[in-house]
Amino acid sequence: MDLLQGTLDMLVLRTLVLGPLHGYGIAKAIGSSSNDVLDIEFGSLYPALKRLELKGWIDSKWETSEHNRRAKYYRLTAEGKKQLREQHSQWAEFVSAIGRVMGPLPKGSK
Amino acid sequence: MSLWRRLKYLLPSYRRAEERDMQEELDSLKELAAPGELGSLAVVAENARETWGWTWLEQFIRDTRIGARSLLRSPGFTVLATLILSIGIGAMVTVVAYFNSIFFKALHIPDAARFVRIYTIDGLARPVGEITYSTYLAFQDRNRSLQEIGMLAPFGKQFPLRLTGPRTLPIDIVPSAIVSNGLFKATRVGMLLGRGIEAPDEKTGAPNVVVLNEEAWRRYFSKDRGILERIIYLDNTPYTIVGVAPKSFENAVALFPGRPSPKVFMPVRDNVKAGDLVDVAGRLADGVARTEAVADFGRIAAQLSAEKNSIIRATVERADIPPSWLVADLAVLVSFFLVVVFTVLLIACDDIAIMLFARIMARQREMGIRVALGGRRSQLVWQLLAEHILLSILGGAGAMIFILLVSRLIERVPIMLPDISRAIFEWRMLTFTILTSLATTLFLALKPALECLRHDIVDSLSPGAKAPNRRHGRVRSNLVVGQIAACTALLVTAAVLFRSDPLRYWWDPIFKTEHLWLSDINFVGTIYNRDSQFEFYRRLLPRLSSEPGIQSASVISVGAPNLVAIDEAYLPTLQVPVVAGRSFNEHDGPNSPPVVIVNAEMVERMILQKELSRGDNPVGRRIGSAKGTEIEIVGVVPNLFGSSRPIPISYRPLSQTQKAVSNTVTVMVKSSLAASAVQRIMQNSVSALDSSLLVYNGRSFDDQQKREMPPFGTVEFAIGMPGLFALLLGIVGTYGTVATLVAQRRREVGIRIALGAHPSMAVRLLLAEGFKSISLGIGLGIAVVVIILLWLNRNMGDLRVFDAPAFVTMALLVMATAGMACYIPAKQASLVDPMVVLRDD
Numbered sequence: 001m002d003l004l005q006g007t008l009d010m011l012v013l014r015t016l017v018l019g020p021l022h023g024y025g026i027a028k029a030i031g032s033s034s035n036d037v038l039d040i041e042f043g044s045l046y047p048a049l050k051r052l053e054l055k056g057w058i059d060s061k062w063e064t065s066e067h068n069r070r071a072k073y074y075r076l077t078a079e080g081k082k083q084l085r086e087q088h089s090q091w092a093e094f095v096s097a098i099g100r101v102m103g104p105l106p107k108g109s110k
Numbered sequence: 111m112s113l114w115r116r117l118k119y120l121l122p123s124y125r126r127a128e129e130r131d132m133q134e135e136l137d138s139l140k141e142l143a144a145p146g147e148l149g150s151l152a153v154v155a156e157n158a159r160e161t162w163g164w165t166w167l168e169q170f171i172r173d174t175r176i177g178a179r180s181l182l183r184s185p186g187f188t189v190l191a192t193l194i195l196s197i198g199i200g201a202m203v204t205v206v207a208y209f210n211s212i213f214f215k216a217l218h219i220p221d222a223a224r225f226v227r228i229y230t231i232d233g234l235a236r237p238v239g240e241i242t243y244s245t246y247l248a249f250q251d252r253n254r255s256l257q258e259i260g261m262l263a264p265f266g267k268q269f270p271l272r273l274t275g276p277r278t279l280p281i282d283i284v285p286s287a288i289v290s291n292g293l294f295k296a297t298r299v300g301m302l303l304g305r306g307i308e309a310p311d312e313k314t315g316a317p318n319v320v321v322l323n324e325e326a327w328r329r330y331f332s333k334d335r336g337i338l339e340r341i342i343y344l345d346n347t348p349y350t351i352v353g354v355a356p357k358s359f360e361n362a363v364a365l366f367p368g369r370p371s372p373k374v375f376m377p378v379r380d381n382v383k384a385g386d387l388v389d390v391a392g393r394l395a396d397g398v399a400r401t402e403a404v405a406d407f408g409r410i411a412a413q414l415s416a417e418k419n420s421i422i423r424a425t426v427e428r429a430d431i432p433p434s435w436l437v438a439d440l441a442v443l444v445s446f447f448l449v450v451v452f453t454v455l456l457i458a459c460d461d462i463a464i465m466l467f468a469r470i471m472a473r474q475r476e477m478g479i480r481v482a483l484g485g486r487r488s489q490l491v492w493q494l495l496a497e498h499i500l501l502s503i504l505g506g507a508g509a510m511i512f513i514l515l516v517s518r519l520i521e522r523v524p525i526m527l528p529d530i531s532r533a534i535f536e537w538r539m540l541t542f543t544i545l546t547s548l549a550t551t552l553f554l555a556l557k558p559a560l561e562c563l564r565h566d567i568v569d570s571l572s573p574g575a576k577a578p579n580r581r582h583g584r585v586r587s588n589l590v591v592g593q594i595a596a597c598t599a600l601l602v603t604a605a606v607l608f609r610s611d612p613l614r615y616w617w618d619p620i621f622k623t624e625h626l627w628l629s630d631i632n633f634v635g636t637i638y639n640r641d642s643q644f645e646f647y648r649r650l651l652p653r654l655s656s657e658p659g660i661q662s663a664s665v666i667s668v669g670a671p672n673l674v675a676i677d678e679a680y681l682p683t684l685q686v687p688v689v690a691g692r693s694f695n696e697h698d699g700p701n702s703p704p705v706v707i708v709n710a711e712m713v714e715r716m717i718l719q720k721e722l723s724r725g726d727n728p729v730g731r732r733i734g735s736a737k738g739t740e741i742e743i744v745g746v747v748p749n750l751f752g753s754s755r756p757i758p759i760s761y762r763p764l765s766q767t768q769k770a771v772s773n774t775v776t777v778m779v780k781s782s783l784a785a786s787a788v789q790r791i792m793q794n795s796v797s798a799l800d801s802s803l804l805v806y807n808g809r810s811f812d813d814q815q816k817r818e819m820p821p822f823g824t825v826e827f828a829i830g831m832p833g834l835f836a837l838l839l840g841i842v843g844t845y846g847t848v849a850t851l852v853a854q855r856r857r858e859v860g861i862r863i864a865l866g867a868h869p870s871m872a873v874r875l876l877l878a879e880g881f882k883s884i885s886l887g888i889g890l891g892i893a894v895v896v897i898i899l900l901w902l903n904r905n906m907g908d909l910r911v912f913d914a915p916a917f918v919t920m921a922l923l924v925m926a927t928a929g930m931a932c933y934i935p936a937k938q939a940s941l942v943d944p945m946v947v948l949r950d951d
Binding site: 022023024041042043044046047050051054065067069070071072 | 134160
């Protein structure tokens with residue numbers, strides 16, 4: 001399923017709330033928490049990480065993974081947390097608004 | 111934060127570290143993921159790099175590098191194109207800079223639109239632009255329309271400037287101006303240092319004060335901020351420096367740009383006489399429109415006319431634009447001048463157009479290959495444009511150097527012109543240069559670039575595609591014809607104008623001015639009194655005249671331009687005939703009745719002002735002087751200055767006008783020797799009599815006339831300048847374009863030689879074609895010249911339109927230059943090995 005414009009950044013921020021992850025881990029996490037409905041292309045995810053890092057919303061650090069491999073781990077910054085809170089409430093409002101408009105389809109319509 | 115990191119990315123070391131980090135990260139992730147799961151990591155990395163937002167810059171740098179390499183590969187083209195751009199753009203910017211500083215000077219003073227100048231108009235409705243001091247005083251007292259009014263006596267003395275004390279060695283001789291306090295108030299400029307002239311300074315007996323201009327402050331005091339209250343000696347008199355006026359003050363108060371700028375401003379006291387000419391300026395009172403001020407001054411002028419029984423008219427003009435009467439006077443010259451400058455620029459554009467056209471067409475094959483290999487067309491256009499941006503940067507830099515060189519050159523010319531060498535470093539001039547350079551190149555390059563790419567790739571790759579098609583060939587040969595025509599037109603016009611000696615307008619040709627030399631002798635700080643000074647003249651003049659090579663010598667004292675004090679030898683030295691009455695003789699001494707010789711224009715003015723009726727003999731008449739004494743007219747001389755704007759001049763005997771020791775006297779000698787020899791004789795003769803006297807400021811009589819005749823000399827000079835640029839451009843451009851065109855036909859020549867033609871045959875063929883364009887161009891050019899000259903002749907008069915030598919010489923010059931430009935490349939083309947040329951296909 002295609003992502004709505006601008007939602008990728010929000011998904012990344014939300015995923016990182018649970019703890020630091022490397023780039024591949026983030027893609028996996030988004031995939032699994034959406035029951036594999038959202039298939040994030042790494043080609044868009046990676047530039048998004050760089051963009052968020054440049055904005056100062058996330059931070060990165062080289063660490064050793066559970067498989068004893070070195071990888072770069074991204075974590076939320078204080079600024080990122082603030083952004084996420086803002087975007088989260090905006091998103092909730094947006095979903096409920098769309099939900100109210102869409103509602104259940106009336107009977108008989110095809 | 112984000113911006114800072116983005117900027118940091120521009121640092122190569124930072125970028126390299128980021129790049130390494132990213133590669134490492136992507137490699138580590140590749141190992142974690144399943145093979146192929148992450149897609150193309152190269153694309154991922156490229157997308158990530160775009161995050162920093164600098165990819166366009168990278169692309170641009172890459173394109174520029176490719177452009178630079180391509181320019182380096184053809185150094186001949188690059189050098190020629192840079193040269194043409196430099197001259198073309200440099201010429202235009204120079205001209206615009208002069209034009210700007212002469213006609214549209216920005217005053218840089220507060221509320222400049224309300225700063226006005228007051229001019230008088232003489233009886234024939236000819237504006238004279240100058241006002242006598244007594245008229246100024248009347249204006250000052252009676253006007254109701256100006257809140258401030260001030261004056262500047264522009265023909266101030268040249269003072270030896272001493273810093274350490276009276277009678278020490280002067281460090282320079284500085285032009286001065288007497289300024290009233292109202293002028294400082296009217297301009298409202300902020301002083302660089304200290305204060306301007308104020309009303310108490312003008313009271314008799316007030317301490318002597320002086321205001322320096324910016325240049326004097328810089329040159330003599332290295333911008334020392336502690337010079338206030340310092341004493342300098344002008345004329346051996348101590349003056350206290352009270353302020354430094356900014357450049358904007360000088361700009362605002364100078365009527366004509368051609369006048370030497372005063373370096374010191376002194377307060378007005380009894381140092382200005384009623385008849386002295388002054389420039390008047392003021393500031394409109396609040397709520398008063400300029401037209402109301404015109405009416406106000408018209409009223410005062412009418413009163414004055416009635417009181418003085420003469421005709422005085424006055425007008426008020428804005429000071430930040432040239433006065434309407436001057437514009438009307440110069441309109442013909444200015445429009446001609448613009449046409450000439452435009453033509454020079456056209457030639458430059460034409461040159462560049464031909465060369466770019468030829469070059470881009472020659473690269474059609476290269477472009478074809480690149481498009482065939484998958485190059486994006488838009489990218490190719492960008493690469494071509496990047497190349498031309500580089501070219502325009504080179505051209506812009508060259509133009510700067512050109513402007514600097516020209517302004518240095520112009521400084522050596524004996525005409526006072528505004529200094530533009532600093533003007534080009536003003537951001538406005540700089541922007542103008544860069545934009546012109548960019549616009550010219552891009553405008554000329556874009557069309558051929560697009561055209562080249564619109565071409566069928568298959569066409570351009572097929573063998574033999576190098577030969578340009580017929581239509582393009584025709585366009586280019588038309589460009590060459592146009593170029594040669596414009597060049598011929600400018601050169602012939604310049605030659606005809608040059609040969610009709612521009613001085614003729616101002617100095618009547620019946621008076622021979624060659625072999626006349628002037629030098630000044632400085633008496634300031636010496637022990638001379640009036641009598642011993644005259645005694646000195648009496649010993650110097652025979653001594654000078656007896657030197658071999660010196661025909662005659664005379665002493666003059668140039669005061670105001672319409673009052674010249676002369677000795678009895680002056681008129682004979684100039685060989686001016688006295689048309690009525692007599693010349694001065696040794697009996698016209700200080701104790702004999704005062705006498706004057708007037709010129710024809712003076713008589714004309716007297717008739718206008720009803721002091722004389724037409725047909726009356728002016729000789730024997732008495733005219734009143736400023737001091738109330740009556741002076742008898744003893745002779746009349748013709749107008750020495752040209753017919754279109756004669757100046758009334760009175761000549762008085764030096765012995766009667768000079769009451770005290772004169773600071774500076776001018777000695778005029780007639781000699782056929784060279785300037786340096788005359789200078790040496792002058793210095794030796796003066797030193798032999800008194801070794802303490804300084805002889806300086808040696809110049810020819812013609813130079814002197816030119817200096818005294820701005821701004822008309824300025825304008826004439828400014829017309830000659832584009833002509834010179836055109837000559838340079840014409841030579842460089844014709845050579846460059848024809849050479850490029852001929853070089854393009856190497857293939858054809860190769861085939862002809864391969865088919866058995868003799869190499870000389872090829873040269874003849876190319877030359878014949880070249881000369882067809884050249885003669886067509888010259889013919890067209892001459893037709894244009896005739897039209898220009900007839901028009902100029904109607905508007906300026908007195909041009910020799912059909913000046914055969916000028917026509918023939920210049921046509922031959924163009925023919926020879928263009929011919930050489932055809933011959934050299936043709937010869938080279940004929941030397942090619944046909945095998946080499948044909949193998950290229």
